[in-house]
Amino acid sequence: MPDLLIELFSEEIPARMQARAREDLKKLVTDGLVEAGLTYASAGAFSTPRRLVLSVEGLSAESPTLREERKGPKADAPAAAIEGFLRSTGLTRDQLETRADKKGAVLFAVVEKPGRPAPEIVAEVLERVIRTFPWPKSMRWGTGSLRWVRPLQSILCLLSDEGGAEVVPMTLDGLTAGNSTEGHRFMAPARFAVSGFEDYRAKLARAFVMLDASEREQAIWHEATTQAFAQGLEVVPDAALLSEVAGLVEWPVVLMGAIGEDFLGLPPEVLQTSMREHQKFFSVTNPATGRIEKFVTVANRETADHGATILKGNGKVLSARLSDARFFWENDLRTVKTAGLEGMAEGLRHVTFHNRLGSQADRIARIEALAREIAPLVGASPDLAAEAARVAKADLQSAMVGEFPELQGTMGSYYARAAGLPEAVAQACKAHYQPLGPSDTVPTDPVSVAVALADKIDTLTGFWAIDEKPTGSKDPFALRRAALGVIRLVLANEVRMDLQAGFNSSIVNLVGSLNKANRLWLLTAENGDEDDLVFELLNLTSVRNWPANLHVGPVGYTKDIVYDAKDDAASFVRIKDGGEISVDLLAFFHDRLKVHLREQGIRHDVIDACLAMPGNDDLTLLVKRAEALSGFLKTDDGTNLLQGFKRANNILTQAEAKDGVEYSFGADPKFAETDAERALFSALETAEAAIGPALQAEDFAAAMSAMAALRAPIDAFFEAVQVNADNAVLRRNRLNMLHSIRATCARVADLTRIEG
Numbered sequence: 001m002p003d004l005l006i007e008l009f010s011e012e013i014p015a016r017m018q019a020r021a022r023e024d025l026k027k028l029v030t031d032g033l034v035e036a037g038l039t040y041a042s043a044g045a046f047s048t049p050r051r052l053v054l055s056v057e058g059l060s061a062e063s064p065t066l067r068e069e070r071k072g073p074k075a076d077a078p079a080a081a082i083e084g085f086l087r088s089t090g091l092t093r094d095q096l097e098t099r100a101d102k103k104g105a106v107l108f109a110v111v112e113k114p115g116r117p118a119p120e121i122v123a124e125v126l127e128r129v130i131r132t133f134p135w136p137k138s139m140r141w142g143t144g145s146l147r148w149v150r151p152l153q154s155i156l157c158l159l160s161d162e163g164g165a166e167v168v169p170m171t172l173d174g175l176t177a178g179n180s181t182e183g184h185r186f187m188a189p190a191r192f193a194v195s196g197f198e199d200y201r202a203k204l205a206r207a208f209v210m211l212d213a214s215e216r217e218q219a220i221w222h223e224a225t226t227q228a229f230a231q232g233l234e235v236v237p238d239a240a241l242l243s244e245v246a247g248l249v250e251w252p253v254v255l256m257g258a259i260g261e262d263f264l265g266l267p268p269e270v271l272q273t274s275m276r277e278h279q280k281f282f283s284v285t286n287p288a289t290g291r292i293e294k295f296v297t298v299a300n301r302e303t304a305d306h307g308a309t310i311l312k313g314n315g316k317v318l319s320a321r322l323s324d325a326r327f328f329w330e331n332d333l334r335t336v337k338t339a340g341l342e343g344m345a346e347g348l349r350h351v352t353f354h355n356r357l358g359s360q361a362d363r364i365a366r367i368e369a370l371a372r373e374i375a376p377l378v379g380a381s382p383d384l385a386a387e388a389a390r391v392a393k394a395d396l397q398s399a400m401v402g403e404f405p406e407l408q409g410t411m412g413s414y415y416a417r418a419a420g421l422p423e424a425v426a427q428a429c430k431a432h433y434q435p436l437g438p439s440d441t442v443p444t445d446p447v448s449v450a451v452a453l454a455d456k457i458d459t460l461t462g463f464w465a466i467d468e469k470p471t472g473s474k475d476p477f478a479l480r481r482a483a484l485g486v487i488r489l490v491l492a493n494e495v496r497m498d499l500q501a502g503f504n505s506s507i508v509n510l511v512g513s514l515n516k517a518n519r520l521w522l523l524t525a526e527n528g529d530e531d532d533l534v535f536e537l538l539n540l541t542s543v544r545n546w547p548a549n550l551h552v553g554p555v556g557y558t559k560d561i562v563y564d565a566k567d568d569a570a571s572f573v574r575i576k577d578g579g580e581i582s583v584d585l586l587a588f589f590h591d592r593l594k595v596h597l598r599e600q601g602i603r604h605d606v607i608d609a610c611l612a613m614p615g616n617d618d619l620t621l622l623v624k625r626a627e628a629l630s631g632f633l634k635t636d637d638g639t640n641l642l643q644g645f646k647r648a649n650n651i652l653t654q655a656e657a658k659d660g661v662e663y664s665f666g667a668d669p670k671f672a673e674t675d676a677e678r679a680l681f682s683a684l685e686t687a688e689a690a691i692g693p694a695l696q697a698e699d700f701a702a703a704m705s706a707m708a709a710l711r712a713p714i715d716a717f718f719e720a721v722q723v724n725a726d727n728a729v730l731r732r733n734r735l736n737m738l739h740s741i742r743a744t745c746a747r748v749a750d751l752t753r754i755e756g
Contacts, residue, residue, distance in 0.1 A: 001039075002161040004056040005197045007181055008130070011050070011150035015247025016586035017136060018047040018213065018381055021149075024134055025052050032125035037063030039117060046211045047248045050185070053211065055197040059118060059159070066113040072096065098224065119159060123170040123177075126157060130172060144173040150344035156181050160196040165324060165636055182233065183207020184251055186301050208251040208301075216246040223254035224296045228284050231256075236283040248280065248302040256284065257305040257315055258294050263322040266329055267414055268292045273404045274325050328399040335398075336415045344415070345394035357462045357510070364393055366509040371454035373505055377451075377497050380424075380446035388428035388451050391416060395429065409433045424448070435485050442492040449493050453502075455481040456489075461506040464585050483592040490619045499617040503582040562680060586617055593619065603629045605755045612750035621698065628700035629749050637708040645715035645741065645751050651723055652738040667737035671730060676713070676720035677737070684740050691747055703748050714741060 006029065013021065013413045022045035030043050033056070041058025072085040086093060089109040097108045131146065138147040146152065157168040157177040171176040180193045181200070188207035194200040201211055210216050221242060228235045246252070263271065268283070271292045275281035284294035295318070299310050307485040335344050348360035357363065368389040375385035395401050395412035410430030430556050431448035432455050434440055440544075443449050459482050463469065470479050490497060594607050610616070610626040632638040656662055669681045690706035745751050 001058045001060060002118065002159040003196060003198060004059050005158045005160070006054040006126060007049060007156035008052045008152060009154040009156065009181055010148060010152045013047070013149055015049070015244045017149060017547045018247045021052055021135070022158055025054050025129070025731055028129045029054055029125060030056065032129065036121045036125060037115070038121055038502070047134055047213055048209060048211060049248060050250065055661040062115045062117045063121060065115045068111045068113070070109045070111065072107035072109060073440065074103070104190055119166065121169045122157065122159065122168050127170060127172055146173040151727055154178065154181070158194070158196065165195045179250065184209055184301070187251065210251060213246050216249065216252050217242050220246060220252045220254055220298055222606050224282060227254065227256050233284045233286055233294060236272060236285060238276065238282060241280065242280065244250065245298045249298055251300060253299040253302055253307060254296060255299055255311050256294055256296050257311045260319055260322070261293065263326060264293060266322065267328060269407060269410050270325050270329065270400065271322070274321050277404065278321050279314065281318070293718070300419070324403070325400070330404055332398045332411070332415060333418055341391040341394045341415055341419045343422065344397050345391060347397040348393065356466045359567045360393065360396065360524065363458060364390060366458050366506065367421050367451065367454045369509045370458060370502070370506055371450045374453050374497070374502065375450045378446045378449045378493060378495055379646045380450045384422060384424055385447050385450040387442045388425040388447050389454060391421065392429050392432050392451055393426065437481065442488050444493060449489055449495070453486060453489055456486045457502050457506050460585060461503050461581065464511055464581050465507060465510060478590065481630055483589055484596060487589065487593055487596055487619060491623055494620050496618060496620055499619065500586055503585055507581060597623065599624060602626055605753055606633065609749040609751060609753040612753060624698065625700050625749065628704050632708070633754065637711050640715065641708060641711040642751060642754055644711060644718065647713065647718060648738040648741045649752060652735055652742060655724070655735050663732065663735040664735055664739045667733050667740055671733040673730065674720050676716045680713040680717045680737065683710055684744055690746055691744065695747060700748070707745060707748055710741070710744070
C-alpha cells in the first residue's frame with residue numbers, strides 16, 4: 001500500500017492562518033479520498049511559512065469494484081417506464097435481468113463500477129481541494145483563475161512504496177505536480193527531489209527547514225529559556241506569541257538583546273505590550289528587580305556575526321517604539337497631575353457608548369449610582385465605590401490606551417496611583433473589567449466587586465432595554481460573557497444580592513441619565529391604530545419617585561425614534577416594560593447559570609428543581625440549595641425518598657384530577673388505622689419541625705437530612721396502606737397525608753422537576 005506526500009509551496013502564509021490550514025488540508029483531502037473509495041492508515045499535516053504539507057500512510061492502491069443491483073419496473077410495464085429505467089442505469093434492454101417476484105416478473109439492473117487507481121483519485125481530489133480551499137482571505141495573481149492565500153509556486157504530489165516513487169499526474173493553472181521542493185529561502189534556496197515523506201523531512205532539515213510547527217515552538221522556547229537562565233533572567237510565558245513566531249520562521253534562531261536604560265521605568269505591561277504587538281519580541285524579566293530588562297527575538301536565519309547585526313537593527317526599531325510609549329506615558333501623567341483622573345475622563349462626554357444608550361459619561365454616571373447601591377452588599381464603602389466608578393474608565397481617554405487598547409484598565413490603575421487615589425480605587429480601575437472569560441481571575445476586593453457588578457449589570461439591562469439581546473449565533477456586545485461575569489463575581493464572593501432589584505435600579509438609572517439628555521425612555525401601550533399609540537412611564541414607580549417634569553401623552557413616531565406631538569424638539573426612544581425586562585433578563589441569567597453549574601457536575605433537572613423555589617434571583621442562595629440537593633440525590637436515602645415522593649405525588653395528582661378537588665386540608669391522625677400511618681404522621685411532624693428552622697438558617701444540608709428521615713416511614717406506609725380505600729373518609733384522609741408529604745418536600749425543592 002503506497003504512502004502519499006503532498007506539498008503546496010507558496011509565498012509566505014500568514015502565521016495566524018497556518019494551524020487552521022493544516023487541519024483543513026488534512027480533513028478535505030482524507031475525506032475526499034475516503035468518499036472516492038480509498039482507505040488509509042494514518043495522516044499528518046504540517047506547515048511552515050512557505051508550505052502546507054500532508055503525509056498519508058497506508059493508502060490503498062485503487063478503489064474497489066462496486067456491484068450495485070437496482071430493482072426496476074415489471075417486465076410487462078409500459079415502454080416509457082422501461083426506457084426511463086434504462087436511461088437512469090445507462091444499460092440497454094438486453095443487459096437487464098428478469099427475476100420472479102411475488103407480484104410477477106420484475107426487471108433488475110446489475111451495474112458494476114470498476115475500481116479506479118489511486119493516482120487518478122488523488123489528482124482529482126487534490127485539484128478540487130486546492131480550488132475550493134477555505135482560506136479566510138485569498139488572492140489571484142497573474143492571468144490565472146486560481147485563488148490561494150499567497151501566490152502558489154509549486155505542487156509536490158508523490159505516491160511511494162517499496163518499488164519506488166511515482167509522481168501523481170496533475171496540472172493546475174500552469175502548475176504541474178512534481179517530486180521536488182525548495183529549502184530555506186536564504187540558506188538553501190536550491191530545489192531538490194525527494195522520494196517519500198521521511199526523505200522529504202530529512203532533506204528539509206539539511207536545507208534549514210524545520211517542518212513541524214510544534215518542534216519549532218519547542219526549539220524556540222528551550223533556547224530562549226536557556227539563554228535567559230544563563231544570565232539569571234526569566235522569559236515571560238506567552239503561548240499565543242510563541243505560536244505566532246513559530247509560524248514566521250522556518251529555521252528559528254533565538255537572539256537576546258537589552259532594553260535601553262531610559263525605558264526601564266515604563267510599566268512592565270507597556271514594555272511587554274509594545275514589544276509583543278510591534279516587534280513580536282518576548283519579554284525577559286530580572287527576578288531580583290521584577291523589571292523587564294531584556295527581550296528575545298527570533299530570526300529566520302543564521303548569520304556570520306551570530307545575529308549581532310540583526311540585534312542592532314531590532315534595537316534601533318525598539319528604541320523608536322519605546323520612545324513613543326514613553327511619550328504617551330509622560331503625557332498622560334502630566335494630564336493626571338494637572339487635571340486629575342476625573343479631568344482625564346471629561347472627554348468621555350463626547351464619546352458615544354451606543355446611539356440609543358447615551359455617551360460613555362452617561363454610562364459612567366449610571367455605574368456610579370448602581371455601584372453605590374451594591375457596595376453595602378459586598379462590604380465596600382459606598383463613597384469609595386462611587387469614586388472608583390467615576391474614574392474606572394478614565395484611561396479610555398489616555399494616549400497610551402489610544403495606542404494600546406488592550407491596556408485599558410491596567411493603565412487606569414497606574415494613573416490612579418499617580419493621582420494619589422486610594423489603592424482600592426486603583427485596583428478597581430483594572431479589576432472592574434474582570435472576569436473576561438471562564439478562566440479569568442475573579443476580583444475579590446469589595447470596591448472592585450461593586451464596580452465590576454455595576455458595570456456588567458448596566459451593560460446587560462441597557463441592551464435588554466433596547467432589545468439588542470444575543471441570538472443563537474450572534475452576541476456582538478458579549479452579553480453572555482457579561483452575565484457569566486456577574487455569576488462568577490456573585491458566587492466567588494458569596495454576594496447576597498437580589499438580582500431583580502439590581503436590574504430595576506439599573507433601569508431607573510438609565511431612564512434618569514437619558515432624561516437629562518432630553519431623551520425620555522417610555523413604555524409603549526397600543527390603543528388601536530398606530531396614530532393613537534399612548535406612551536406610559538416604566539412600571540417602576542415603586543422603586544423610585546419619578547421627576548415631576550416627565551411628560552406622558554399621545555405621540556407620533558418614526559421607526560424607533562418617537563417625537564412628542566406637542567414638542568417635536570424632545571426626542572423619545574421606546575423600550576419594553578421594566579418588569580418585562582427584569583423577568584426576561586433573570587431568565588437569561590438562569591440559563592447561563594445552568595451552563596456554569598453543569599460544568600461543575602450539577603444536573604440540569606436539579607437546577608430546575610431549585611429555580612422553582614422562592615428567592616431564585618439570589619444566586620448564592622440558589623447555588624447553595626442546588627449543591628445540597630445534588631449531593632442528597634446521590635445518596636441511597638435521596639434516591640429512595642425521591643421514588644416515594646413521586647409515587648405519592650402521582651397518586652395525589654391523579655385523585656385530584658379525577659375528583660376535581662384539592663386534597664390540602666390537613667390529614668387527621670385520629671383516622672389512622674395502621675401503625676405505618678401513625679408512624680408517618682409522627683415522621684412528618686418531626687420533619688416539618690426540623691426543616692423550617694434549617695431553611696430559615698439556610699442550612700440546606702440539615703433540611704435535606706430531615707427530609708431523608710421520611711424515607712423509611714413513606715416506604716412502610718405504601719407497603720401497608722391502600723390509599724384509595726373503599727371508605728371515603730379514610731381515602732380522603734390518606735390523600736391529605738400524601739399532600740403533607742408533597743408540601744413538606746416542596747419546602748426544600750420542587751422534586752417534581754427531578755427526572756427518573
